[in-house]
Amino acid sequence: MLLWSGVCGLSPPRIFPSLLVAVALVGLLPVLRSHGLQPSPTASTIRGSEPPRERSIGEVTTAPPELAPESRPVNHSFTEHSLKSRKAFPVLGIDYTHVRTPFEISLWILLACLMKIGFHVIPTISSIVPESCLLIVVGLLVGGLIKGVGETPPFLQSDVFFLFLLPPIILDAGYFLPLRQFTENLGTILIFAVVGTLWNAFFLGGLMYAVCLVGGEQINNIGLLENLLFGSIISAVDPVAVLAVFEEIHINELLHILVFGESLLNDAVTVLHGLPVSRALPPVGHHGTHCLGSGDAPLRGGQHLPQVPHNHQVFPEDVEQCQRDPHLHLPRCLHRGWLPPLELDLCHQHPALLPHRPSAGQRSLSAAEARRAWDSLTPLFPSLAGVLGLTWFINKFRIVKLTPKDQFIIAYGGLRGAIAFSLGYLLDKKHFPMCDLFLTAIITVIFFTVFVQGMTIRPLVDLLAVKKKQETKRSINEEIHTQFLDHLLTGIEDICGHYGHHHWKDKLNRFNKKYVKKCLIAGERSKEPQLIAFYHKMEMKQAIELVESGGMGKIPSAVSTVSMQNIHPKSLPAERILPALSKDKEEEIRKILRNNLQKTRQRLRSYNRHTLVADPYEEAWNQMLLQRQKARQLEQKINNYLTVPAHKLDSPTMSRARIGSDPLAYEPKADLPAITIDPASPQSPESVDLVNEELKGKVLGLSQDPERVAEEDHEDDRGIMMRTKEPSSPGTDDVFSPAPSDSPSSQRIQRCLSDPGPHPEPGEGEPFIPKGQ
């Protein structure tokens, strides 16, 4: 397809509409030719014979990949139909059944998106109710609605889920995984995940068994193994639900990574140990219990599991296959048994939206009221005990200990979610007469944990004064020191001969830089060391902050008031001799400024998946450019008063004296030149200094009026500042094109420092510095 487009000169983005049109045309041709296919008058029959074409034309929400396979069936049915008899051409008709599945799915996606966005926009709700709760409620509503109408809710094939929905979820999670903290705490995470989950499962199973023995006759016959199975199902902490809550409360990084990592890994553990337990149960006809666990699914990671299986029709086949050859078919069976999800969670922040929950609940409502009451609270106790015990053990090895508060939060944050439900749903009724009971219990637990624990964890965190994530401003010093320390520790480890943490991290980094980054990151950025990238970003932020505050007339305290002169006094006198800047150099400066500013600007746009608010620096940019435009107009008015061209540059001593005598004009500008040093340009910082010196001299010489000087400073401050291509904001493209009323010298200054853009300016032929220098 792409080849064809290449031949025809079309670019890929233009393919799909044209493909759509082409397919539509091709689809219509056989219809025209073969109307009268069958004597049946209904439109649906014709459509029945050409479903692929119909869907490609009528279905608007189909994703593009589905178009590709459509084009092939078109060709086949074409030959077939040309042989049949003709029929009246159907003009219009409604055939819901064909578009039904994609349509409903798309509708759900849309609803989920709207809910998620609307949720964030309404402030009061979002502070009380975690998102997961809301999504459950929405799912219940939609399911209830569909049931009320009388339709059966559709289900997604697991293949579709695996191939289209799962990859973005996994990749998203992987991209945002805070790698440094994860690897540093990996030992702790593994212990919590593996040992903690096993402990939870067995303890819970045993507890449930005790309850069964003590409780009424209805539940007396549930054996130990079944209870253990229940325990193992319910012990899985759902990562999605937990993370949603933790993200919202901005908990500190250590806790966050512990819970995140643990929940990622414990799904695997749950599944793995559910298998032997389920195998141990007396086989009544080799049924679906074999399908409960598999070695394959854990490898896919825990992230995909919050989905609900709803595939009754598929299940018996799977059971038969499992019977025949459990090991071979386990993965497939697991695939299809678990993963046809009803609900699509685009941002994977929900446990489940389950339209069928009401019916399942009703089935066993009468059966075990007491049992359910127990169930709600039981997950909390073993997990609390488990966490306490494990932490005592782990703290012996940790440098940064886990406090009791941390432990409580880890235990309390154990929300169960859809994985428990899916596992429960898989229980076969023939083997487990009590599977409805289990299911109800699981649903209750999920509801309890998500609603009650989810809603109360935020006030609890505030109450316990758990350390929140510190929004510390990373300084360049810190970055340098951290990197230095990393290298130092790696070196020491090498000297000791100790292949520790740092050694492997360093090896991995080197491998990453040498091979992986080259393939995955385009252009120069693949070779860019972290320090430089960090520095660019910081510089940009500082510059924007400064300009923003400069517009408001005060300098923020965070910005350094120290200039180059303060730290490098010895070299400055020598540097005050200004070399002649040729036109080429001027052009070079301009080009460098332009390129590097664009680059750093782009880098600054970092993606945060949890905020809907626009990037504040984006706002600052636009504001700043607008201000600059206003100031420009102001400057034009000022320049009308100036008839004297810029004075010649003085000798270094003269300008120094002038600067020294006029602190007011000097002060605000002192720091600005320093900050605009562009590290990536081959231009040395000294020459940028020189340019700024010249500007200062010019400003001071121009007028005695302090206000005007200040204003000019203001204006020229911004003039020194960066500009970047902002085609979207209106009126900013011409911010720096010199107006005819400008005096030639100020034009020159403006042009040199403020990078007017690629268009050749009328006055560009003039040299930057007057010839007399």
Add this chain to the structure above:
Amino acid sequence: MGATHSASEEVRELEGKTGFSSDQIEQLHRRFKHLSGDQPTIRKENFNNIPDLELNPIRSKIVRAFFDNRNLRKGPSGLADEINFEDFLTIMSYFRPIDTTMDEEQVQLCRKEKLRFLFHMYDSDSDGRITLEEYRNVVEELLSGNPHIEKESARSIADGAMMEAASVCVGRMEPDQVYEGITFDDFLKIWQGIDIETKMHVRFLNMETIALCH
């Protein structure tokens, strides 16, 4: 080492001085002998035998730190030509993890010692201040692994960092004031936010496995 009696005495003495356990001292001694080629002292050239160290961008500073008289507590400046096992242990003791039994004051002392070690690495001319040139040197070395980065980038970063340090340590400065360099107290101030005692440590536990790989 001579007779067992004096050997264990030595070990105990070293334990007392440096704080390592006897197992760790044994292991480190083995490593020392491996590095020195069974000589009683190590010279700078011996460090060239470590292949992984070659890839480290700041290796010259690290090796230098081993011979720095200030770290060896032998004088205010200068470099020793060779170090014996006790000196080796002294340097290694800067990287011991913080003992949980220590009280607050001792932790602070430990922290200061570690930071002082770092400071000595930055301050190569031993004048007690990290000047701009020295800082530039540090950044250049850090970036030396990337040959295509121009020298100017390193300089600018160092300049920016220096300015930031100045503003943190001194605050507002008059245009005529000159900031000479980062003193040790300033250095402590910069590091206040970072808890170095948890970061700067090497686990000296399992090292036998490694001896086979060299």
